[in-house]
Amino acid sequence: MLVLKRVVSVGGIIVPQCTSLSVSCFSASHCLNSPKRHSPYSSVDSERYSSLVKSVMSVRVSSQTPETLQAEDEHIYGPVVKAQTTSSGPKMRGPKTLHPFLNCEETLNLEEPESGQPVRIALNRGQGRSSVPSVTRILQQTLSPDQIFYLERWKKRMIAELGEEGFKQYSLNLFRQGKLFHSAVEEVLTSGTPQNRNLSETPEYPPDVQGYMESISHILEDVGAVRAIESTVQHNALNYLGVADCVARYRGVLCVIDWKTSEKPKPFLRNTYDNPIQVAAYAGALNNDANYKYQVENGLIVVAYKDGSPGHAHKLSSELMLEYWKTWLVRLEEFTEQRSSHA
Numbered sequence: 016m017l018v019l020k021r022v023v024s025v026g027g028i029i030v031p032q033c034t035s036l037s038v039s040c041f042s043a044s045h046c047l048n049s050p051k052r053h054s055p056y057s058s059v060d061s062e063r064y065s066s067l068v069k070s071v072m073s074v075r076v077s078s079q080t081p082e083t084l085q086a087e088d089e090h091i092y093g094p095v096v097k098a099q100t101t102s103s104g105p106k107m108r109g110p111k112t113l114h115p116f117l118n119c120e121e122t123l124n125l126e127e128p129e130s131g132q133p134v135r136i137a138l139n140r141g142q143g144r145s146s147v148p149s150v151t152r153i154l155q156q157t158l159s160p161d162q163i164f165y166l167e168r169w170k171k172r173m174i175a176e177l178g179e180e181g182f183k184q185y186s187l188n189l190f191r192q193g194k195l196f197h198s199a200v201e202e203v204l205t206s207g208t209p210q211n212r213n214l215s216e217t218p219e220y221p222p223d224v225q226g227y228m229e230s231i232s233h234i235l236e237d238v239g240a241v242r243a244i245e246s247t248v249q250h251n252a253l254n255y256l257g258v259a260d261c262v263a264r265y266r267g268v269l270c271v272i273d274w275k276t277s278e279k280p281k282p283f284l285r286n287t288y289d290n291p292i293q294v295a296a297y298a299g300a301l302n303n304d305a306n307y308k309y310q311v312e313n314g315l316i317v318v319a320y321k322d323g324s325p326g327h328a329h330k331l332s333s334e335l336m337l338e339y340w341k342t343w344l345v346r347l348e349e350f351t352e353q354r355s356s357h358a
Contacts, residue, residue: 027228030047032331037124085313109345110348111342114343114344116298116312116337120309132243133205134242135244136246136248147256149257150255150293150296151257153296153346154293157353175346188220193276195230195272199227200231200235204241204261209326225323226320226322227276230320230323230325231319231325234317237265237270238264239266241265242262243261244261245260245261246259248301249300250300253303257296257297259271259301260273269311269312269313270315270330270331271301271314271315272315272316274284274321275290275317276318276320276321277320277322280324280327281318281330282327291314292339292343294314295336295339295340298312298314313330313333315330315331
């Protein structure tokens with residue numbers, strides 16, 4: 016029995032078929048000696064169809080590569096301008112002079128006894144400080160064009176909604192709430208150690224700051240060993256000053272702490288805009304101020320919310336503080352250049 020297979024095309028689908036043949040005698044010599052099949056194409060007039068064959072064979076289906084396609088697009092539409100990736104954003108220029116963040120002559124004393132009332136050095140402009148610019152003023156006058164644009168847009172939108180007088184009243188209320196909030200925080204921090212504080216029993220706070228205090232109650236539990244509150248710091252070599260909100264330990268680490276209020280959530284450090292630069296400027300001034308016999312390498316920005324939702328504590332490590340210190344030196348140089356050009 017011999018089984019032969021053949022292939023049949025049905026509707027474009029190739030289907031193999033088997034055929035069984037009964038063979039009584041099969042000889043290889045018979046196949047070899049069988050007459051050669053005559054091809055139907057042997058009688059085709061090749062001369063007649065030569066031009067057609069040449070035209071078909073000369074057609075190139077597609078020899079283009081990604082490189083040739085890109086070159087063709089650039090020729091028609093111009094070269095592609097590639098956008099910068101997020102990681103390789105515009106580089107900030109470094110400061111012309113890298114002043115030290117820490118005072119090399121001052122012994123790094125972080126174990127100084129932390130007892131007694133916190134230091135409070137009031138800002139007195141009458142003692143030769145009238146010409147010394149503040150950190151806040153320097154940052155305000157060296158805002159980037161983008162920062163100025165968004166700030167002005169926000170201001171115009173608020174004026175359109177509240178009117179000129181309404182916006183002034185809104186700004187005054189924000190300032191008043193800020194002072195009340197700082198006073199309330201000071202009262203908590205000077206009332207004893209974190210273990211002795213009972214933040215839940217503080218209904219005497221004004222209604223305007225009650226939500227703020229509730230917002231940061233869980234953060235205040237980790238703040239202790241307060242060394243300074245609302246205290247002036249001055250960098251004589253760089254000629255600037257500021258008032259640091261607080262110097263204390265947060266979870267055991269000595270920090271310059273800045274208290275902020277916000278109507279919008281600020282869950283990430285980048286949401287605090289120039290606040291990290293401000294904290295680094297305060298710490299650098301404190302480290303070079305003879306009134307403080309210790310050095311601070313870390314920072315903390317605490318954001319409180321009026322609705323009482325849990326506030327955010329953004330920690331600034333010593334490495335981050337050094338980076339923001341460099342940015343501060345650049346802003347300080349820009350401010351000095353502005354003053355020189357105006358003079």
